[in-house]
Amino acid sequence: MSTSHAPPHASTDISGISKNPALDDAPREDAPGPELVPLVPASSRRTHVPRWLRRTSGPLLLLALWQVLSSTGALTDDVLAPPGTIARLAGDMIADGSLPSAMGVSLQRVAVGLLFGTVVGTALALVAGLFRIGEDLVDASVQMLRTVPFVGLIPLFIIWFGIGETPKIAIITLGVSFPLYLNVYAGIRGVDAQLIEAGESLGLSRWGLVRHVVLPGALPGAMTGLRYSLGIAWLALVFAEQVNADAGIGFVMVQARDFLRTDVIVVCLIVYAFLGLIADFIVRTLERLLLQWRPTFTGR
Known part of the structure; x- marks a missing residue:
C-alpha cells in the first residue's frame, strides 16, 4: 500500500503560479472594441466656395480697386473714367445701336479669318505631320514665316489687297494659322509609336491608323492650338481695324x-475682353465634350 506524504487536508495553492501574459492580453468578447474614426480627405475639410464666385472674385477686386482710385482722385476722368461712367456710356451705346453694330462687324471679321486660318493651319499640319516629304517641304517654310511679326505685314497687305475687308481678313488668317499648325503638328508627332504598332497588328490600314489612332491622339493639341488662335485672332483684329476701317x-x-x-x-x-472670354469658354466646353475619353488632372 502506497503512503502519501501530503497532509490529508492540504489544499493546493496556485496563487503563486505566474500567469501567461499572452492570455491576459487576449481580447475578451465582452470588452469594447477600439473606436474607429472615419478619415476625411483634406479637400473635403476645406470651406466650400462656389467656383463661379472664386472665378469672379479677381475681376471684382480689380473693379473695386478701380472705383477706389477714381473716388480718391488718384485716377482723373481724363486719364481713366470711373466704372459708373463707363457703365452708363456702354448702356447709351447699346441703346442707340452703335455698339451692337460695331460688334457684329468685328465678329464677322474674326469668324471669317478664324475659319480660313483653321483650314490653312490644320491642312499644313496634316501634310507635314503625316508625311515625311510633307515635313521637308512645308515645315521649314512655316517656321521661317511664323517668326515674322504678322503686324508688320499690314503695309504689304494694303498694297496687295487694297484697303477693303481683304487685308483685314488676311491678317487675322495669318495670325490664326501658325498656332494651329504648331499644335496640330506636335500632336500628330506626339502620338505613341506603340499605339501605331498595335493598330498595325490589328490590321488597320493607313487611313484607319490616321482616323482611329493619329487624329484622336492629336485632338488635345488641336484644341490647345484653337484656344491660342482665338486669342491671336482678337489681337490681330485690333491691329487690322486700326487701318482704314469704316466700321467695327x-x-x-x-x-x-x-x-x-x-x-x-x-x-x-x-x-474685346468679353468677346474673347466668351470665345474661350466655347472652346473649353467643346474640348470637354470631345475629350471625354481622356481623363486629366483638374486640380485640387
Missing part, C-alpha cells in the same frame, strides 16, 4: 482717340 470696334476706338474720349476706348477694350 476698332473704328469706334479710332474715332474716340481723335476726340480724346478715353471712356469710349475703355468700353471698346472691355467689349
Whole structure:
C-alpha cells in the first residue's frame, strides 16, 4: 500500500503560479472594441466656395480697386473714367445701336479669318505631320514665316489687297494659322509609336491608323492650338481695324482717340475682353465634350 506524504487536508495553492501574459492580453468578447474614426480627405475639410464666385472674385477686386482710385482722385476722368461712367456710356451705346453694330462687324471679321486660318493651319499640319516629304517641304517654310511679326505685314497687305475687308481678313488668317499648325503638328508627332504598332497588328490600314489612332491622339493639341488662335485672332483684329476701317470696334476706338474720349476706348477694350472670354469658354466646353475619353488632372 502506497503512503502519501501530503497532509490529508492540504489544499493546493496556485496563487503563486505566474500567469501567461499572452492570455491576459487576449481580447475578451465582452470588452469594447477600439473606436474607429472615419478619415476625411483634406479637400473635403476645406470651406466650400462656389467656383463661379472664386472665378469672379479677381475681376471684382480689380473693379473695386478701380472705383477706389477714381473716388480718391488718384485716377482723373481724363486719364481713366470711373466704372459708373463707363457703365452708363456702354448702356447709351447699346441703346442707340452703335455698339451692337460695331460688334457684329468685328465678329464677322474674326469668324471669317478664324475659319480660313483653321483650314490653312490644320491642312499644313496634316501634310507635314503625316508625311515625311510633307515635313521637308512645308515645315521649314512655316517656321521661317511664323517668326515674322504678322503686324508688320499690314503695309504689304494694303498694297496687295487694297484697303477693303481683304487685308483685314488676311491678317487675322495669318495670325490664326501658325498656332494651329504648331499644335496640330506636335500632336500628330506626339502620338505613341506603340499605339501605331498595335493598330498595325490589328490590321488597320493607313487611313484607319490616321482616323482611329493619329487624329484622336492629336485632338488635345488641336484644341490647345484653337484656344491660342482665338486669342491671336482678337489681337490681330485690333491691329487690322486700326487701318482704314469704316466700321467695327476698332473704328469706334479710332474715332474716340481723335476726340480724346478715353471712356469710349475703355468700353471698346472691355467689349474685346468679353468677346474673347466668351470665345474661350466655347472652346473649353467643346474640348470637354470631345475629350471625354481622356481623363486629366483638374486640380485640387
